[in-house]
Amino acid sequence: MYNVSTQLLHYNLRFRVxxxxxxxxxLRAY
Structure with missing residues (x-):
């Protein structure tokens, strides 16, 4: 359970980044 939540957290962080x-x-392109 902890591993799954951690993986989900990393995925969310990566998606935001x-x-x-x-x-x-x-913004730089235009």
């Missing part, structure tokens, strides 16, 4: 980077790239 990816979205932040993508949005930052878009």
């Amino acid at each position: 990816c979205r932040y980077v993508c949005s930052d790239c878009r």
Whole structure:
């Protein structure tokens, strides 16, 4: 259970970082 929750947390964090980077790239591109 702990491992699953940790994996989910890492996935969520990675997703947020990816979205932040993508949005930052878009702002720089335009």
